Amino acid sequence: MFSENKKNRGVSSDAVKEQNKIAQGTTITGNIEGKGSFRIEGKVEGTLRTAGKIVVGKTGxxxxxxxxxxxxxxxxxxGKIVxxxxxxxxxxxxxEGEVITGKLDVDPGATFNATCSMKGAVKSLNDERKSGKGKGEKTA
Structure with a gap:
């Protein structure tokens, strides 16, 4: 009885931990959805959605x-990345394109030609401004 429960738990958690790989020289056109992580060394044209992590290698x-x-x-x-x-x-x-992210980490030398929105930081700045005006603060 207990061994069956352990096996079932292992299957569901392993499915999420598995990494999908699109190898160099491979081109995929269309929509891709998954729960695990992806490593892209080839070319993807379309939409890629996952609850995991996406790693795009140098040839990706x-x-x-x-x-x-x-x-x-x-x-x-x-394109657009969220x-x-x-x-x-x-x-x-x-x-290149449109970027929406919580945090952005850019190494020197990277090319970043995109509009960028940072979800958490933008919202908190707007909230602070609204709360500051509402308290009757005055500036010189």
Whole structure:
């Protein structure tokens, strides 16, 4: 009885921990959805959604939309990317388009030609401004 419960738990958690890999020389066109992480060394044209992490290697290229928890880029991206937590750009990364993220980590040498919104920071700044005006603060 107990061994069956352990096996069932292991299957569901392992499925989320597994990493999907798109190898160099591979091109995928279309929508990709998953629960685990992805490593992209090839080319993806379309939408990539996952509850996990996306790693784009030096030879990787994504043209389309990404929605994920965390992302590390060494390769190229064109389109719209939504990262719930941290977007990390290594020195060889080349990003163009629209970026929405919680945190942004950019190494020197990375190319970042994008509009960028940082969800947490933007909201808190607006809230502080509203609360400051409402308290009757005066400036010189």
């Amino acid at each position: 290229y994504i043209d389309g939309e990404i929605e994920c928890e965390n992302a590390d880029f060494e390769g190229k991206f064109t 990262v719930k937590d941290t977007l990390t750009l290594k020195s060889s990364a080349h990003i």
